[in-house]
Amino acid sequence: MSEMLIDHTRTAFENKFGAAPEVMVQAPGRVNLIGEHTDYNDGFVLPAAIDYSTVIAARRRADRIVHIVAADYTCAEDQFSLEAPIERRDEPMWANYVRGVIRDMVERGLPLQGFDMVVSGDVPQGAGLSSSASLTVAIGRLFATLPGLEDVRPIDIALAAQRAENNFVGTRCGNMDQIISASGIAGHALMIDCRSLETTPVPIPAGAAIMIFNSNVQRGLVDSEYNTRRRQCEAAARHFGVKALRDVDQAMLDARGGGLDAVTLKRARHIVSENARVLAAADALGRGDLARMGELMAASHASMRDDFEITVPLIDQLVDIVRNVIGSEGGVRMTGGGFGGCVVALVPDARVTPVRDAVTKEYTGPNGMGATIYVCKASPGAGVVPA
Numbered sequence: 001m002s003e004m005l006i007d008h009t010r011t012a013f014e015n016k017f018g019a020a021p022e023v024m025v026q027a028p029g030r031v032n033l034i035g036e037h038t039d040y041n042d043g044f045v046l047p048a049a050i051d052y053s054t055v056i057a058a059r060r061r062a063d064r065i066v067h068i069v070a071a072d073y074t075c076a077e078d079q080f081s082l083e084a085p086i087e088r089r090d091e092p093m094w095a096n097y098v099r100g101v102i103r104d105m106v107e108r109g110l111p112l113q114g115f116d117m118v119v120s121g122d123v124p125q126g127a128g129l130s131s132s133a134s135l136t137v138a139i140g141r142l143f144a145t146l147p148g149l150e151d152v153r154p155i156d157i158a159l160a161a162q163r164a165e166n167n168f169v170g171t172r173c174g175n176m177d178q179i180i181s182a183s184g185i186a187g188h189a190l191m192i193d194c195r196s197l198e199t200t201p202v203p204i205p206a207g208a209a210i211m212i213f214n215s216n217v218q219r220g221l222v223d224s225e226y227n228t229r230r231r232q233c234e235a236a237a238r239h240f241g242v243k244a245l246r247d248v249d250q251a252m253l254d255a256r257g258g259g260l261d262a263v264t265l266k267r268a269r270h271i272v273s274e275n276a277r278v279l280a281a282a283d284a285l286g287r288g289d290l291a292r293m294g295e296l297m298a299a300s301h302a303s304m305r306d307d308f309e310i311t312v313p314l315i316d317q318l319v320d321i322v323r324n325v326i327g328s329e330g331g332v333r334m335t336g337g338g339f340g341g342c343v344v345a346l347v348p349d350a351r352v353t354p355v356r357d358a359v360t361k362e363y364t365g366p367n368g369m370g371a372t373i374y375v376c377k378a379s380p381g382a383g384v385v386p387a
């Protein structure tokens with residue numbers, strides 16, 4: 001997490017409210033190493049929290065008013081009372097993420113109080129690195145600092161944040177982004193069982209770097225295509241007579257998949273094979289076996305491209321450029337919901353510069369833009385930072 005961002009947020013609070021903040025919290029964005037679109041199928045994922053986050057500087061108020069200043073949106077403001085029903089706004093959209101979490105916590109009977117707060121962040125927006133989950137989780141983490149809310153656990157914050165997106169903002173996301181933002185562990189990825197909500201920390205091997213490449217392809221179709229994929233997965237689960245595709249294994253798919261139409265069969269094949277890959281990847285990463293991890297990431301990318309059909313040609317090119325440099329020494333794949341956004345690679349430290357050079361030289365995105373490259377540290381989940 002950037003000290004500069006913390007200082008910037010603290011200063012913005014002092015300038016706006018004329019006093020030092022009393023509490024500061026942060027919540028990170030995330031990168032998913034493997035396990036795409038498996039979360040809403042009750043399956044497995046393997047994300048890591050990254051060192052880019054949303055930071056909030058705040059001070060409790062004597063009344064029940066919530067007053068938010070968005071430092072990154074020309075200090076635009078939102079203000080509402082905890083006494084009245086919290087309504088959705090047409091705009092700005094960021095206000096609905098904030099309102100949604102707070103409304104969820106109020107509806108659950110939690111003893112909330114008013115806050116003055118300034119929100120700022122450095123998670124790239126619209127890149128598929130979960131800037132919205134980092135905002136909703138940061139809001140939940142802030143309110144969890146109030147007296148009487150000590151028992152609110154990271155998973156409670158994550159689920160409130162997911163409900164806010166599903167029920168208030170209107171995004172049909174799964175639970176991966178919020179759980180990793182709330183529960184991440186420094187130096188580790190987390191294998192999450194998205195049904196039982198059990199998390200298993202898996203260390204990032206010493207000497208391996210997490211690189212993220214933003215293709216700068218805008219994720220234009222992501223909402224409509226995401227919802228279509230969800231419907232196709234639900235239809236496939238109904239065909240097999242199970243609650244979710246998590247309950248289908250390769251043998252069932254082979255025996256009864258023939259009854260599905262060709263497209264739905266491909267969607268189901270991605271989910272079934274991807275769940276198996278996540279389990280294998282958690283094992284490989286835990287053993288420090290980057291070569292095996294690389295095979296699994298390559299298979300995941302091929303499955304997203306050919307079966308789930310969520311990659312785009314520029315993303316495929318970016319993956320090829322990285323793979324040509326790292327060979328079997330690491331892994332690379334598209335990460336996130338798809339249709340643009342980012343590519344993630346796990347590479348030996350010695351390969352970071354050659355990979356960066358190759359991508360800078362060989363990748364040209366939309367409007368002649370190159371890729372934006374981040375070398376990330378697996379970071380802790382949401383928490384209080386010194387005010």
Ligand code: GAF
Nearest residue numbers: 036037173174175176336337
């Ligand atoms: C988006 C969603 F928000 C997640 O829940 C997940 O489904 C992901 O796409 C795909 O793996 O980030």
